[in-house]
Amino acid sequence: MPERAIGIFDSGVGGLTVLKEVARLLPREELLYVGDTARVPYGTKSPETVRRYAHEVAEFLVSQGVKMLVVACNTASAVALESLSGHFCIPVIGVIAPGARRAATLSHGRRIGVIGTEGTVKSGAYAREIQACDPAIEVFSAPCPLFVPLAEEGWAEHRIATLAAEEYLAPLLTHRIDTLVLGCTHYPLFKNTLHALLGTSVQLVDSAEETAKAVVARLHDVGANITGRGRTRFFVTDVPDRFTRVGSAFLGTRLEGVTQIEL
Amino acid sequence: MPERAIGIFDSGVGGLTVLKEVARLLPREELLYVGDTARVPYGTKSPETVRRYAHEVAEFLVSQGVKMLVVACNTASAVALESLSGHFCIPVIGVIAPGARRAATLSHGRRIGVIGTEGTVKSGAYAREIQACDPAIEVFSAPCPLFVPLAEEGWAEHRIATLAAEEYLAPLLTHRIDTLVLGCTHYPLFKNTLHALLGTSVQLVDSAEETAKAVVARLHDVGANITGRGRTRFFVTDVPDRFTRVGSAFLGTRLEGVTQIEL
Known part of the structure; x- marks a missing residue:
């Protein structure tokens, strides 16, 4: 059975700062990242709307079999963390x-x-x-x-x-x-x-740094990946061009393998 | 039969600059305005995604019986006007x-x-x-x-x-x-x-000014409203608070009667 990944999501590229820290502290973990680029930003939208979007993204990640959810978006953490934690049976960590x-x-x-x-x-x-x-x-x-x-x-x-x-x-x-x-x-x-x-x-x-430490602290609950190669896969809800361009500047390395999904 | 309204839409508050000019030139026309505030902005999103959003908003306005569609958003006009014009049987005017x-x-x-x-x-x-x-x-x-x-x-x-x-x-x-x-x-x-x-x-x-003149020029195709009182109704896809606040600053008068819709 393949090792289960850690799911990380944000409205767009911002959560890549969290992903980068998680990858630095946990180089063996497989990571799945979703940027909800068709509906970005969350920061100016209402709690109700952000909560709905966060649940849709989380459903996708859970359907991919992730072992933990990292809400790498302050706005979504602020308004949706409690409802996400209550809804899903895996650990949900906010920022x-x-x-x-x-x-x-x-x-x-x-x-x-x-x-x-x-x-x-x-x-x-x-x-x-x-x-x-x-x-x-x-x-x-x-x-x-x-x-x-x-x-x-x-x-x-x-x-x-x-x-x-x-x-x-x-x-x-x-x-x-x-x-x-x-x-x-x-x-x-x-x-x-x-x-x-x-x-x-x-x-x-x-x-971002503090959240990555919190992910490490919760890892024993879900089992660390000890054989993985730290592969990261990216998913976005709009076409990938802009995410790849701006995200590469954010990460300082070129983003590869970005897939568009519909939520 | 009540007079049919002119439908105007934008991703958010920006199109209010167009609405303001249309209202100034045509004080008797009833206006319906949609701001797609749950998915704003359009300007950083792909043509495919903006086209999908524009069609969903236009479908709503057409279901409300508007006689003309004004795409009061440059991004949507740039990428969706042709496909909107081909799809709907009423005049569609872009900016x-x-x-x-x-x-x-x-x-x-x-x-x-x-x-x-x-x-x-x-x-x-x-x-x-x-x-x-x-x-x-x-x-x-x-x-x-x-x-x-x-x-x-x-x-x-x-x-x-x-x-x-x-x-x-x-x-x-x-x-x-x-x-x-x-x-x-x-x-x-x-x-x-x-x-x-x-x-x-x-x-x-x-x-905005030029588009309002274009609306006036096309009005004979669909019939001018000669008995109306120039009522404007506003619809948004996120909760109305922010739209009402920022939009009032845009228009220079307080926005009233903003209704939330789901697309």
């Missing part, structure tokens, strides 16, 4: 809790900033998870709607990105945060821009 | 031909720039329509992917918009264009920013 736990551990001043899509910020999911770790922590959030298109344009380190970051982060900085959660899978691409703006007094939390 | 004709008339130097989404620019639809008017005209195109999110953020006149416009338009300016087609329904919001950047030597063509 919110790992990032929130890490931020709560790091923040000595107990003042944490969270940036994300409109959907993620509106859900309040990060604040809930962080305060579940320590109710004394104050959480200040800001949506950064321009960051996803800036990242996909390849402009995450452009002067425009710096100006946008200044606008978006100004309210958080007045609250003297000491830790900032990058609450969207596109945002790790802005690390240099944010470091330059925030200096060394604000620590950045990359949910 | 490309009216804007292209106007640009061809205005350009004395026969050097026209076109800006639009990735999908519109890739389709080459504007160049084809412009050169159908005058094969001697040279057409230079540039996608401006950041303009739609900038407009929806309310930043069309922000310094970031000026910087983005400088980046996107630089290649067109080296070609010494004398006319620029705003080939996306969001782009009329950038008129001030573009005027400041381009000066008076480049004329801007607003497809």
